[in-house]
Amino acid sequence: MKTGEPRCKEDPSETFKDGITNGAHWYDVAEASTGAPLSDAVISVAGINHNITTAHFGDYYRLLLPGTYNITAVSPGCMPMTVPGVQVIEGKATELNFTLAPLSNKSISHTTTTNSSPSNTPETNSSNSHSSSSHISDLTHINTSSSASGPQPLQPQEFRHHHNSDMDLFLQRFSTKYPSITRLYSIGKSGQGRLLWVMEISDNPGKHEKGEPEFKYIGNMHGNEVVGRELLLNLIEYLCCNYGSDPEVTQLVNSTRIHIMPSMNPDGYEIAQEGDVSGYRGRNNSNNYDLNRNFPDQFQTITEPRQPETIAVMNWAKSYPFVLSANLHGGSLVVNYPYDDDLLGISSYSRSPDDGVFKMVALAYSRENPLMYKGHPCKDIKEYNDEYFKDGITNGAAWYNVPGGMQDWNYLNTNCFEVTIELGCVKYPPAKELPRYWEQNRRSLLQFIHQVHRGVKGIVTDSKDGTGIPNATITVEGINHPITTNRAGDYWRLLVPGTYHLTASAQGYKSVVTYATVPDGDAEIVDFKLTRDPSSPVIQPNTHEEEFQSFIKQLSVGPGLDQLIQNTATPSSFRYRGYKELSEFLRSLNLNFPKITSLRSLGQSVEFRTIWALEISKNPEMPEPSKPKIRFVAGIHGNAPVGTELLLDFATYLCINYGKNAALTRLINETRIIILPSINPDGRELAKEKECSSSVGMTNAYGKDLDTDFFGNASQRSTEAQPETRAVMELIQQRGFTLSVALDGGSVLVTYPYDKPVHKGVCGIVKDKSGKPIVGAVIVLNGGVRVFSGEGGYFHVLLAPGSHSIEAVAEGYQQQRQKVIVSSYEAAIPIVIEFDADNRIFGLPRELVVASAAAAMTALAITACIIWCVCSVKSNRQKDGFHRLRQHRDDYEDEIRLTSMGSKKSLLSHEFQDESESDEDTLYANKL
Numbered sequence: 001m002k003t004g005e006p007r008c009k010e011d012p013s014e015t016f017k018d019g020i021t022n023g024a025h026w027y028d029v030a031e032a033s034t035g036a037p038l039s040d041a042v043i044s045v046a047g048i049n050h051n052i053t054t055a056h057f058g059d060y061y062r063l064l065l066p067g068t069y070n071i072t073a074v075s076p077g078c079m080p081m082t083v084p085g086v087q088v089i090e091g092k093a094t095e096l097n098f099t100l101a102p103l104s105n106k107s108i109s110h111t112t113t114t115n116s117s118p119s120n121t122p123e124t125n126s127s128n129s130h131s132s133s134s135h136i137s138d139l140t141h142i143n144t145s146s147s148a149s150g151p152q153p154l155q156p157q158e159f160r161h162h163h164n165s166d167m168d169l170f171l172q173r174f175s176t177k178y179p180s181i182t183r184l185y186s187i188g189k190s191g192q193g194r195l196l197w198v199m200e201i202s203d204n205p206g207k208h209e210k211g212e213p214e215f216k217y218i219g220n221m222h223g224n225e226v227v228g229r230e231l232l233l234n235l236i237e238y239l240c241c242n243y244g245s246d247p248e249v250t251q252l253v254n255s256t257r258i259h260i261m262p263s264m265n266p267d268g269y270e271i272a273q274e275g276d277v278s279g280y281r282g283r284n285n286s287n288n289y290d291l292n293r294n295f296p297d298q299f300q301t302i303t304e305p306r307q308p309e310t311i312a313v314m315n316w317a318k319s320y321p322f323v324l325s326a327n328l329h330g331g332s333l334v335v336n337y338p339y340d341d342d343l344l345g346i347s348s349y350s351r352s353p354d355d356g357v358f359k360m361v362a363l364a365y366s367r368e369n370p371l372m373y374k375g376h377p378c379k380d381i382k383e384y385n386d387e388y389f390k391d392g393i394t395n396g397a398a399w400y401n402v403p404g405g406m407q408d409w410n411y412l413n414t415n416c417f418e419v420t421i422e423l424g425c426v427k428y429p430p431a432k433e434l435p436r437y438w439e440q441n442r443r444s445l446l447q448f449i450h451q452v453h454r455g456v457k458g459i460v461t462d463s464k465d466g467t468g469i470p471n472a473t474i475t476v477e478g479i480n481h482p483i484t485t486n487r488a489g490d491y492w493r494l495l496v497p498g499t500y501h502l503t504a505s506a507q508g509y510k511s512v513v514t515y516a517t518v519p520d521g522d523a524e525i526v527d528f529k530l531t532r533d534p535s536s537p538v539i540q541p542n543t544h545e546e547e548f549q550s551f552i553k554q555l556s557v558g559p560g561l562d563q564l565i566q567n568t569a570t571p572s573s574f575r576y577r578g579y580k581e582l583s584e585f586l587r588s589l590n591l592n593f594p595k596i597t598s599l600r601s602l603g604q605s606v607e608f609r610t611i612w613a614l615e616i617s618k619n620p621e622m623p624e625p626s627k628p629k630i631r632f633v634a635g636i637h638g639n640a641p642v643g644t645e646l647l648l649d650f651a652t653y654l655c656i657n658y659g660k661n662a663a664l665t666r667l668i669n670e671t672r673i674i675i676l677p678s679i680n681p682d683g684r685e686l687a688k689e690k691e692c693s694s695s696v697g698m699t700n701a702y703g704k705d706l707d708t709d710f711f712g713n714a715s716q717r718s719t720e721a722q723p724e725t726r727a728v729m730e731l732i733q734q735r736g737f738t739l740s741v742a743l744d745g746g747s748v749l750v751t752y753p754y755d756k757p758v759h760k761g762v763c764g765i766v767k768d769k770s771g772k773p774i775v776g777a778v779i780v781l782n783g784g785v786r787v788f789s790g791e792g793g794y795f796h797v798l799l800a801p802g803s804h805s806i807e808a809v810a811e812g813y814q815q816q817r818q819k820v821i822v823s824s825y826e827a828a829i830p831i832v833i834e835f836d837a838d839n840r841i842f843g844l845p846r847e848l849v850v851a852s853a854a855a856a857m858t859a860l861a862i863t864a865c866i867i868w869c870v871c872s873v874k875s876n877r878q879k880d881g882f883h884r885l886r887q888h889r890d891d892y893e894d895e896i897r898l899t900s901m902g903s904k905k906s907l908l909s910h911e912f913q914d915e916s917e918s919d920e921d922t923l924y925a926n927k928l
């Protein structure tokens with residue numbers, strides 16, 4: 001345990017199962033004359049025919065049941081030595097150090113025996129603070145007594161409550177001090193704009209190493225449950241300080257990519273109070289939502305708006321090939337594993353297909369925390385005093401029903417297994433108790449990370465060229481939970497020890513079946529070589545969805561997005577360009593990438609500056625009506641220039657990666673992206689480099705706020721539209737856009753079909769009886785949302801799974817109505833609406849439409865994904881949508897929805913709604 005490579009591996013079932021819960025011994029063996037540690041000394045216990053040997057630092061570890069033993073240490077060249085009557089008591093390791101005398105020397109050997117004090121047995125009824133002090137003194141004692149005989153891991157020094165700025169500095173300090181094993185990155189911002197930090201600790205920070213599993217810890221999701229936050233900072237300190245000297249830490253960091261997020265809810269933390277035992281102040285985020293009820297759920301519809309912290313974590317979880325994770329809470333003392341809820345919403349055991357694995361990893365944690373393992377955690381707190389958790393673990397739903405929790409979402413939507421760990425009965429204990437929490441959880445935290453190396457792992461490759469196959473499926477017979485391979489074809493499948501029947505399959509390949517035996521405490525390597533199947537089955541209806549997911553994964557785990565986030569996260573790369581510079585920049589993009597860009601002027605501002613539209617697509621000059629068009633607009637308010645810069649970066653990113661990154665290439669090939677970086681260049685020029693909060697430059701040169709200058713139709717106008725508005729209106733009224741994204745300063749308005757299974761929709765063609773496409777037909781969805789058919793009669797619309805009614809109206813034709821079912825499984829539903837006096841409907845070749853629909857939807861979601869990532873790291877907090885939300889919150893429930901879907905006053909946002917809003921549960925606007 002101490003070394004991370006206990007050699008009791010050789011005899012795992014016996015010692016691991018029984019010994020660890022009860023008593024253990026650990027030793028240091030040193031040579032007397034020099035004090036040098038003796039490795040490979042043999043430790044034998046009289047009466048037990050199983051010897052162990054000391055590790056590199058002379059340390060060793062002998063699991064034993066409580067009792068009295070005679071123990072002998074033997075090392076070549078030294079006098080053997082026996083210590084009789086060593087007592088092992090319940091729940092606490094006994095320390096026994098040997099100092100062996102060299103054979104050539106007659107000096108007397110001596111031993112140090114330090115039995116943990118009998119008064120310190122865990123079942124004492126002493127209060128927490130009491131036992132706290134004794135634990136600490138033990139710790140100190142151990143360090144002192146063994147310092148002469150081989151290095152002990154250094155313990156963290158910083159035990160205090162770290163407020164947000166303190167925590168930020170702590171993280172920066174460690175990432176600066178240990179650059180070779182750390183990378184500090186942010187995955188987004190909280191509701192109040194605080195960065196959500198993650199510390200990566202790995203021997204190759206910033207890189208996924210083929211075959212190396214990724215692990216994460218998340219703390220402080222409930223802002224007032226602070227123990228996890230502090231423990232994770234302690235863990236960062238522990239890993240950093242002991243890397244290279246402590247064998248366990250070194251081995252762990254070398255073989256695992258560890259991501260640590262100390263605080264998921266920094267806003268809630270700010271208002272939480274030290275001493276809070278079981279309160280709620282600061283539990284929720286700044287919009288007063290409980291983040292652990294905010295994730296999409298398999299049984300219930302979560303109606304509360306998805307929070308920025310939630311979205312950031314979801315996006316993060318999908319961007320890395322995480323294998324195992326824990327979410328650290330407080331208020332009880334137990335490891336809680338999926339599922340957290342059930343169909344009926346009642347408290348009863350809700351078994352996931354991987355119940356055995358979850359129990360194994362949960363027990364790995366609880367076993368190392370004696371108090372937790374005893375299962376009567378909070379006897380001193382009245383309302384919980386009868387709670388009992390056998391072995392310190394519980395199925396989530398068996399305890400109480402939690403819809404919308406994070407752990408189930410991880411398990412159901414990624415390859416990552418997550419549990420929720422309650423670290424103590426007091427949510428916000430006084431700072432002086434923090435050392436005790438570290439001591440109680442230190443072993444557990446490390447042991448839990450070791451669990452990522454259990455089960456089977458390997459690589460799925462193409463037998464012909466040896467390349468890894470991404471998104472291949474690994475299925476275990478009897479467990480209905482396939483795992484998919486990462487970009488390089490590597491995979492991890494956590495399993496309890498046993499023999500399994502494994503299948504690897506991938507599109508276009510013959511499946512391979514094999515058996516594997518998973519040993520205790522280690523992962524079995526099972527590589528698969530797949531051969532291409534020339535008679536690959538015809539494309540299944542599900543293929544597009546799978547392809548889509550593979551596509552997203554490929555993009556998200558590849559260096560592309562990762563790097564993009566890293567690059568854009570650097571504030572130094574961020575600068576405001578004035579009008580002249582912006583125009584030059586757009587021109588040079590066009591000059592450098594003439595094949596995939598076209599630049600045109602939409603018109604001019606009041607002061608005769610050009611309003612540019614940059615198109616990025618495969619054939620920018622050719623009309624391709626079957627391709628979906630996506631529009632990005634920024635700079636409505638000249639004083640909020642962030643959106644403009646974002647779009648310029650985004651455009652550069654797309655152009656540079658065309659032909660390099662497969663996903664982006666496909667995106668550009670299959671869609672038409674129109675970028676309007678600045679529609680108020682006059683205001684922008686005025687506001688340039690001014691304070692963001694200044695209102696200088698918000699309006700155009702006539703003092704008109706352009707955001708209020710867009711109206712749904714011309715007849716509603718009482719005044720003439722501004723020149724800028726007129727220029728942009730022309731583009732808007734082309735009506736061919738499938739998705740529109742408006743970036744206004746920091747408030748990013750993206751309707752983002754984020755969760756599986758929401759990348760769905762309807763696409764089709766409106767034609768008349770003769771087959772002639774009808775342009776400009778109005779498609780009314782569910783009686784409200786409207787889109788228009790564009791060139792070639794094509795239309796696209798995003799819809800949530802479910803039943804929808806579609807009406808089509810075109811001048812001179814009879815109105816048509818259809819019901820469509822958008823399934824959760826198919827990528828997009830093709831529809832052909834034909835106008836005809838007879839009302840007769842006929843279809844296009846189905847294949848054609850299906851292909852086009854799938855391509856469209858895929859591309860859309862990817863764009864949204866990219867944009868979301870870019871925005872999440874860069875957007876500033878001005879005009880933060882959640883601030884607006886909060887203002888309205890107290891007034892009306894409906895108001896929240898309305899605001900969260902975007903202001904209805906302008907056509908820009910209106911249209912946005914028109915084309916995308918169809919189901920608030922799945923298609924939502926996210927304002928950062």
Ligand SMILES: [Zn+2]
Pocket residue numbers: 222225329330331
């Ligand atoms: Zn909690």
